[in-house]
Amino acid sequence: NAGVTQTPKFQVLKTGQSMTLQCAQDMNHEYMSWYRQDPGMGLRLIHYSVGAGITDQGEVPNGYNVSRSTTEDFPLRLLSAAPSQTSVYFCASSYLRPVSGNTIYFGEGSWLTVV
């Protein structure tokens, strides 16, 4: 059971380049999300999805695009990278169980530097 897998772990981009951060989970979770974490800060929600074909914006969505074609995968696309997008990116997933609280599982992070 791999849990939440993110690739790549490290990436350097030039300003204006585009790229996709991959996220996959093997727990059949309905909910998946992307967070970013800047130095000394907590995590901030970028985009999230409650199921295949359904996505929505979080707190800091500008400059990012997502899609959810399968339950397992939730890629994050940087359309035109900017130095302000230098950050650590975390993917997370969970079941949607509103009854007794929920556990969200996080990936190990993707370190992105935009120069």
Next chain:
Amino acid sequence: DAKTTQPPSMDCAEGRAANLPCNHSTISGNEYVYWYRQIHSQGPQYIIHGLKNNETNEMASLIITEDRKSSTLILPHATLRDTAVYYCIVATGTASKLTFGTGTRLQVTL
């Protein structure tokens, strides 16, 4: 979601109990208290959550006051590996959109 207030840092001697406080005075009736931790720059790790009753699992205990306006995470026998940033988060049961503050940096020392 309600906001939380945590001390920025705490120290604890190895083998002693670490008691991490959290204030969440604006918590609403359907919101849970969640605790996560982040070791170095790894992905956050779930620790425990509760609604109004005290909770215990293999990692920690969670004590929630009767008015639910504050809580305490207890690591009963802290080890060096418990050195991390601990986040107290208040969210609804689905916990689909967690709001992370800056947490408490716990340093466990010999």
